[in-house]
Every structure is written in structure tokens, then in C-alpha cells.
Amino acid sequence: MPAVYHDRSARRHLCRDHFIAAVESRVAETIRSRQMIVPDDHVGIGLSGGKDSTALLMLLSRVLPSIGRVRLTALTVDEGIHGYREDTIRSADRLARDYGIDHISVSFSELFGKTLDAFLVGREHEACTICGVLRRKALAVAAKQAGVTKLATGHNLDDEAQSVLMNVLRGDLPRLVRDPGSASQGWFIPRVKPLMYVAEKELAVYLMLHGAWPDLPECPYAVHALRGEVRTLLATLEQRHPGTMQHLLASKAQIEKRCGRVSGAGPVRQCTKCGDPCSGEICQLCLLKKRLGM
Amino acid sequence: MKIILPDKTCRTQTITKMTVGELLQDLGINPVEVLVSLNGMLVVEDARVEDGDEVRIYRITHGG
Known part of the structure; x- marks a missing residue:
């Protein structure tokens, strides 16, 4: 069998069957070792229809039967990004239908009154910050509607390594050790990242081998993000020094071990404006709404 | 050899023999960021790669 993937850090070539088995077993092991998902959980999958969430749905459908009875519901957020999101949402609809799982969609227009495109006029450089806060709330609304016990997202090894480096570059060490998997005494739905040890390229190969590669455009706002610069930098380092991204996650784990994983920056409080849980007096969403004149 | 780039533009190049890695290096593309199919196979x-082959390069980052 010809090789379809060269694992440069482990110095091995994998054929189709061994590659698929290796990815699936790593995802199953990540879920088990961190108790991300347990029997009788109802898991909401953040399904944008892009490649990472498509791979997440496919991989969870494959590995969860070995963990126990787990219900899946797809959750889709339509931010309103013209020329980009329409295609991925069609793809998400089709996937949920093909896999026979419930599907809940929410949009920025219905929740916040405008599309992301409209919010970003003249503020394109803030795209990821604004989208991140609104998207987090939108996903929480969809998760609550669905009544899920866990919220799974398609963040992969590259995303996680980029976040570690970005938090260091921003001097934001509390965020580095914050535990999004914590429910914080029932205030939040625990978030899990079953693909956190699977490289972006491995996910792309996995999709390609299953004939499920979504040939979609890149988010038009990605060019404005610090993440884009960090992504290019890390990809260059990974090419020259295989294993760099895994080492960054290992460094994060060592820091967590010394500091202890924390469930938030401090005790959970309630936003004085909307009542949502937050770490300060006013939540990030209300602060953003004020800044955007909402 | 026909090369289909990530933006779907095509170019034709005459070569003797080279590896996919060498081709990517010539094109200034980081292999970590792409997949490559040769005559339809990953x-x-x-x-x-040789003359007469069709090489297609897919950028793996979509974002979001």
C-alpha cells in the first residue's frame, strides 16, 4: 500500500488503513484519558461545515460507540459572512442529515440584530475578537436550546499550539491555564476538544481519504488576524523542526501542572447588565455591545 | 507536468525527475500547509513526479 502520510516527528510513513486507524485511536484515547465524554452524555458539536468540524463529526461518530451510548446534536452558528459562510452552512445541513443527527442553527442576525459583515464595517482588523465574543454567546444559546451536557469543538493541534503562542505573546498567562472543560459549579456547559492532538494536515488527509474534503474558501477576515501570522510562523518552525507544535502543548501541560488548571480567572460572578456568568462586573458580550453601540 | 495550484490556476512545467517535496520547495510552498495529489492519488x-504527471496542490487552511 502506498504511503498517504509522512509523520515527520515520529519518522514513519503510513498507508491509508494505518493512517485512519492511528487518527481514530488517538481521538478515542484523548477522549478517554481526559474523560471528555462519558456514557449518557448529550454532546453538542459546533458544526460550521468547514473541514475541522466536519472531521469532528465523522470522528466522533466513529469512536463514540466504543465509549458508550452518547447522543449527538449539531450546533451551527451563521455569523453572516457573505461569500464564505453560505457554502459551509449548506455543507453542515447536509452532514447533519447524512449522519441522522438533530441540528440546531442560530444566527448573529437573529441574536444580535446584524450580520458580522455589518458589525465589521471599518473594524475589519478587530474581526476575530468581535466574532469570537459573539460566536461564543451564539454557541452557548444553541447549546442551551439543545440541552447538551458537553460542547465539542473541532480545535486541532495547530489551533491549540497557535493559542499557546498567542497567549504568551499577549502576556496572558491566566488564559493559558484556564480550563474550558470545567463546568464552574454549573455556570457553563463544559467545552471539549477531542481533536486537540490531531494536526490540521492529518485532518485534511483523513477527510480526503473519505472523499469528504470540503473545497471551501478561507474566511475573508483571516488576513487581519494575529493568528494568521502565528500560523505561518509555527508552520515554518514545524517544517524545520518537526514536533514543534506538540512541544508547545507539552509546555502548556507542564505549566498547568505547576499552576493547577483553573476554571476561570477568578470566582464566577453574574454580569450586572445581562445576568450571564462572567469573571468581572460586566461580561465581555455586554462590553462589546456597548462599544459597538448595540 | 501539469500543476494545479491552491488557487486552482494551472501551470505547465517541463522537468526530468524530482520529488513532490522538491517541487513544493521550488514553488515556495510549505509542505505543512498543503496536501498534494499525483494523478488523482494522495x-x-x-x-x-515526472513529465506527463498531473500534480494538484490543496491548501489545508480554511479558517473558522
Whole structure:
């Protein structure tokens, strides 16, 4: 069998069957070792229809039967990004239908009154910050509607390594050790990242081998993000020094071990404006709404 | 050899023999950020390409 993937850090070539088995077993092991998902959980999958969430749905459908009875519901957020999101949402609809799982969609227009495109006029450089806060709330609304016990997202090894480096570059060490998997005494739905040890390229190969590669455009706002610069930098380092991204996650784990994983920056409080849980007096969403004149 | 780039533009190049990794290097593309198919089959960087082959390069980052 010809090789379809060269694992440069482990110095091995994998054929189709061994590659698929290796990815699936790593995802199953990540879920088990961190108790991300347990029997009788109802898991909401953040399904944008892009490649990472498509791979997440496919991989969870494959590995969860070995963990126990787990219900899946797809959750889709339509931010309103013209020329980009329409295609991925069609793809998400089709996937949920093909896999026979419930599907809940929410949009920025219905929740916040405008599309992301409209919010970003003249503020394109803030795209990821604004989208991140609104998207987090939108996903929480969809998760609550669905009544899920866990919220799974398609963040992969590259995303996680980029976040570690970005938090260091921003001097934001509390965020580095914050535990999004914590429910914080029932205030939040625990978030899990079953693909956190699977490289972006491995996910792309996995999709390609299953004939499920979504040939979609890149988010038009990605060019404005610090993440884009960090992504290019890390990809260059990974090419020259295989294993760099895994080492960054290992460094994060060592820091967590010394500091202890924390469930938030401090005790959970309630936003004085909307009542949502937050770490300060006013939540990030209300602060953003004020800044955007909402 | 016909090369289909990530933006779907095509170019034709005459070569003797080279590897996919060498081709990507010539094109200034980081192999970590792309997948490559050779005559419709997914291949790794040390696969050899020759004249008459069709090489397609897919950028793996979509974002969001």
C-alpha cells in the first residue's frame, strides 16, 4: 500500500488503513484519558461545515460507540459572512442529515440584530475578537436550546499550539491555564476538544481519504488576524523542526501542572447588565455591545 | 507536468525527475500547509513526479 502520510516527528510513513486507524485511536484515547465524554452524555458539536468540524463529526461518530451510548446534536452558528459562510452552512445541513443527527442553527442576525459583515464595517482588523465574543454567546444559546451536557469543538493541534503562542505573546498567562472543560459549579456547559492532538494536515488527509474534503474558501477576515501570522510562523518552525507544535502543548501541560488548571480567572460572578456568568462586573458580550453601540 | 495550484490556476512545467517535496520547495510552498495529489492519488513529499504527471496542490487552511 502506498504511503498517504509522512509523520515527520515520529519518522514513519503510513498507508491509508494505518493512517485512519492511528487518527481514530488517538481521538478515542484523548477522549478517554481526559474523560471528555462519558456514557449518557448529550454532546453538542459546533458544526460550521468547514473541514475541522466536519472531521469532528465523522470522528466522533466513529469512536463514540466504543465509549458508550452518547447522543449527538449539531450546533451551527451563521455569523453572516457573505461569500464564505453560505457554502459551509449548506455543507453542515447536509452532514447533519447524512449522519441522522438533530441540528440546531442560530444566527448573529437573529441574536444580535446584524450580520458580522455589518458589525465589521471599518473594524475589519478587530474581526476575530468581535466574532469570537459573539460566536461564543451564539454557541452557548444553541447549546442551551439543545440541552447538551458537553460542547465539542473541532480545535486541532495547530489551533491549540497557535493559542499557546498567542497567549504568551499577549502576556496572558491566566488564559493559558484556564480550563474550558470545567463546568464552574454549573455556570457553563463544559467545552471539549477531542481533536486537540490531531494536526490540521492529518485532518485534511483523513477527510480526503473519505472523499469528504470540503473545497471551501478561507474566511475573508483571516488576513487581519494575529493568528494568521502565528500560523505561518509555527508552520515554518514545524517544517524545520518537526514536533514543534506538540512541544508547545507539552509546555502548556507542564505549566498547568505547576499552576493547577483553573476554571476561570477568578470566582464566577453574574454580569450586572445581562445576568450571564462572567469573571468581572460586566461580561465581555455586554462590553462589546456597548462599544459597538448595540 | 501539469500543476494545479491552491488557487486552482494551472501551470505547465517541463522537468526530468524530482520529488513532490522538491517541487513544493521550488514553488515556495510549505509542505505543512498543503496536501498534494499525483494523478488523482494522495502522495507524500518523497513521491517522485515526472513529465506527463498531473500534480494538484490543496491548501489545508480554511479558517473558522
